[in-house]
Amino acid sequence: MLSKNKAKFIISLQKKKTRDEERLYVIEGDKIVGEFLAAKIRLHSVVARPEFLKSLHSDYLSYAGEITEVSFDELRQISTLKTPHNALALVPIPETCMNTDNIPGSLCAALDFVQDPGNLGTIIRAAAWFGIKNIICSENCVDVYNPKVIQSTMGAILHVNVFYCDLKEFLARAGERNVPVYGTMLEGRSIYKYDLDNRGIILLGNESKGISDELKPFITEKIKIPGINTGTPGIESLNVSMAASVVFSEFMRRRVNKSEL
Amino acid sequence: MLSKNKAKFIISLQKKKTRDEERLYVIEGDKIVGEFLAAKIRLHSVVARPEFLKSLHSDYLSYAGEITEVSFDELRQISTLKTPHNALALVPIPETCMNTDNIPGSLCAALDFVQDPGNLGTIIRAAAWFGIKNIICSENCVDVYNPKVIQSTMGAILHVNVFYCDLKEFLARAGERNVPVYGTMLEGRSIYKYDLDNRGIILLGNESKGISDELKPFITEKIKIPGINTGTPGIESLNVSMAASVVFSEFMRRRVNKSEL
Numbered sequence: 001m002l003s004k005n006k007a008k009f010i011i012s013l014q015k016k017k018t019r020d021e022e023r024l025y026v027i028e029g030d031k032i033v034g035e036f037l038a039a040k041i042r043l044h045s046v047v048a049r050p051e052f053l054k055s056l057h058s059d060y061l062s063y064a065g066e067i068t069e070v071s072f073d074e075l076r077q078i079s080t081l082k083t084p085h086n087a088l089a090l091v092p093i094p095e096t097c098m099n100t101d102n103i104p105g106s107l108c109a110a111l112d113f114v115q116d117p118g119n120l121g122t123i124i125r126a127a128a129w130f131g132i133k134n135i136i137c138s139e140n141c142v143d144v145y146n147p148k149v150i151q152s153t154m155g156a157i158l159h160v161n162v163f164y165c166d167l168k169e170f171l172a173r174a175g176e177r178n179v180p181v182y183g184t185m186l187e188g189r190s191i192y193k194y195d196l197d198n199r200g201i202i203l204l205g206n207e208s209k210g211i212s213d214e215l216k217p218f219i220t221e222k223i224k225i226p227g228i229n230t231g232t233p234g235i236e237s238l239n240v241s242m243a244a245s246v247v248f249s250e251f252m253r254r255r256v257n258k259s260e261l
Numbered sequence: 262m263l264s265k266n267k268a269k270f271i272i273s274l275q276k277k278k279t280r281d282e283e284r285l286y287v288i289e290g291d292k293i294v295g296e297f298l299a300a301k302i303r304l305h306s307v308v309a310r311p312e313f314l315k316s317l318h319s320d321y322l323s324y325a326g327e328i329t330e331v332s333f334d335e336l337r338q339i340s341t342l343k344t345p346h347n348a349l350a351l352v353p354i355p356e357t358c359m360n361t362d363n364i365p366g367s368l369c370a371a372l373d374f375v376q377d378p379g380n381l382g383t384i385i386r387a388a389a390w391f392g393i394k395n396i397i398c399s400e401n402c403v404d405v406y407n408p409k410v411i412q413s414t415m416g417a418i419l420h421v422n423v424f425y426c427d428l429k430e431f432l433a434r435a436g437e438r439n440v441p442v443y444g445t446m447l448e449g450r451s452i453y454k455y456d457l458d459n460r461g462i463i464l465l466g467n468e469s470k471g472i473s474d475e476l477k478p479f480i481t482e483k484i485k486i487p488g489i490n491t492g493t494p495g496i497e498s499l500n501v502s503m504a505a506s507v508v509f510s511e512f513m514r515r516r517v518n519k520s521e522l
Contacts, residue, residue, distance in 0.1 A: 035494035118379065126503055128496050131489030155495030192514045225510065226517050228392030233296035234416030235389050238506070242387055245503040246510045249486065253453045256487050 002047065002074045010047070010078045010090065016143045023093045025145035029085040030055075035155040036091065037063050048087035049075065064089070080147045093145060098136070098163040104177045105199055107251055108134040112167055112215055113206040114141045114240060121152025122241035123204070128156035130248040131255075135160055136201075138167040171218035174201055181220045183211050184243055186231075188224035191247060196254045202247055204240055223247070263308065263335045271308070271339045271351065277404045284354045286406035290346040291316075296416040297352065298324050309348035310336065325350070341408045354406060359397070359424040365438045366460055368512055369395040373428055373476055374467040375402045375501060382413025383502035384465070389417035391509040392516075396421055397462075399428040432479035435462055444472050444480035445504055447492075452484045452508060457515045463508055465501055484508070 012018045013026050024044055027033055030052055036043060037060035045066040046053075053069060061067070075084045109132055114120050120142050127135055142149060144162040153160075171181060180200035203219060205211035211219070225246050229235055238246070273279040274287050285305055288294055291313055297304060298321035306327040307314075314330060322328070336345045370393055375381050381403050388396055403410060405423040414421075432442060441461035464480060466472035472480070486507050490496055499507070 038494045122500055122503060125500060129486075129488040129491065129499050152500075153495075154497070154500075158495040159490070159493075190517065192517050225390075226513060227390040228513075229420070230390065232420075233299045234414075234419040236415070238390050239383055239386060239413075239415075242383060242503065242506040245499070245506050249507045249510065252487060252489075256451065256453050 002068055002070045002078070006047075006068065007074070007078050010088070013090070014080060014147060016146070019093065019143070019145050024090045025093055025150060026080075026088060026147055027091055027150055028079060028081060028088045028147070029151070030087050031085075032151075032155050033087040033089045034060075036089065036158065039158050041091065041158065044090040044092055046087060046089045047075065047078070048089075052086035081151075096161050096163065098134075098161075098165065103134070103174060103201070104179050106134070107132055107199055107202070108136060109202045109204060109244065109248075110136045110138075110167055110170065110181075111141050111204050112138050112211055113209070114204065116207055117142050117146050117148035118152050119207065119239070119241045120144060120146075121149045121154075123244045124149075124153045124160050124162065125156040126241065126245045126248050128153075128159040130252045132202075132248060133160060135162045136167065136170055137162060137164050139164050168214060168218075171201070171203070171215060175218055175220075181218050182223050182247070183216070183219035183221070184224060184247065185211070185216075185219070185222045186224060188222035190226050191223045191250045192226065194221070194223060194250075196251050198251070198255055198258075202244070202251070204244055204247075207240055210237075263329055263331045263339070267308075267329065268335070268339050271349070274351070275341060275408060277407070280354065280404070280406050285351045286354055286411060287341075287349060287408055288352055288411055289340060289342060289349045289408070290412070291348050292346075293412075293416050294348040294350045295321075297350065297419065300419050302352065302419065305351040305353055307348060307350045308336065308339070309350075313347040342412075357422050357424065359395075359422075359426065364395070364435060364462070365440050367395070368393055368460055368463070369397060370463045370465060370505065370509075371397045371399075371428055371431065371442075372402050372465050373399050373472055374470070375465065377468055378403050378407050378409035379413050380468065380500070380502045381405060381407075382410045382415075384505045385410075385414045385421050385423065386417040387502065387506045387509050389414075389420040391513045393463075393509060394421060396423045397428065397431055398423060398425050400425050429475060429479075432462070432464070432476060436479055436481075441481050442479050443482045443484050443508070444477070445485060445508065446472070446477075446480070446483045447485060449483035449485035451487050452511045453487065455482070455484060455511075457512050459512070459516055459519075463505070463512070465505055465508075468501055471498075 043065045046064040183203040304326045307325040444464040
């Protein structure tokens, strides 16, 4: 049974302030909770219906933390979903520390003021798929531990580190180390004709404003995704998460072709 | 001022049944209403705040149909958005008739049970960008005139025809005409190594179930988007709209390379 206090506590984690204080975030759904346990992530607690708990491999239970068996109605009280699943868990926010020493040799994404939770979640999912391990967000991006972001990563958050920092400083430091910064711009060069490298920073901008003026000077490689009749009403831009997927895929293609993976 | 009857009528268009009967759908937002007018689409009616109406080019007003000036509060009553914009319009559903004769020579997308409105909207937006003019949906896909679909197309619905039909029959007919059917499958061949043609059908499946068993036999070209560590928890699949963007982009790349666009 779920106590009133525990219910209140879980609901309070919908706020960023509480998440920051408690260093906990919420995941929801049989699949995602199961995946975190399968990946041997030590959870703070699991709140679930008996059906879900019975379906779990017994090895996983030792990673679940405190387990509370609840009814569907109790789950609905604390869920952010219209139709709650059978399980919800509280996960400790990892103490990740950005190691900028790794940046020059690898490929990462930098997000400038990405506001929509679904977009950030989808970009994380694409990054995991295409093997991009680090995403650096400007401080005004949506919080990665927002429940909607976490839901739309579909578990991919397990594979990608997300950092928040002053992007201007970050890009300035990257520039000092001659790390290429790829930015999608209308006047860029077709990504199909670029000899993309397996290192650098892919800079992606805000949903409606694109890359902000103060960051544009740090772009060393202006790229664009070619389209048909672009610029006419209704074909002004690609959604940022679609653009991310296409650009990540282009980098992947080079890696695959070079290594014959 | 907005009459009670008009408000009720607009709200009733949130239901597919009413949209089908009235042959009207709703678009919301200054930008999208402006784009429809700029594209000279004859609207049934526009409901907007005076600010929006004043900002319109006078040439466009003749396409607006019946104009109702409203307050922000009146707009909020009829809006599906949390924060309504300044304008909303009712648009006649076009009487499109699928001409299957064009299919063999062009590139189109076929969607099997795509349920999420945001995904359908995003796929339409990507299709418009990459010059894919026709999307054929199975009858159990979400309705294209659902307000959430329309919002997420960002006006791209102006450039793409969306049809609903029995996909099994459609693919069977395509097979008789030797039209290639590309389907993303885990055991497929890397899209990076495929010599993609500028014709055929790109078949995309349901968000969680993928392409249904009854349609799989129609796939003539099994393709896959390579990833890193795919199949591990959290990296099981790409979202269908991301997959669509990446595959559409690959076809685009071939066209660009061949024509040196």
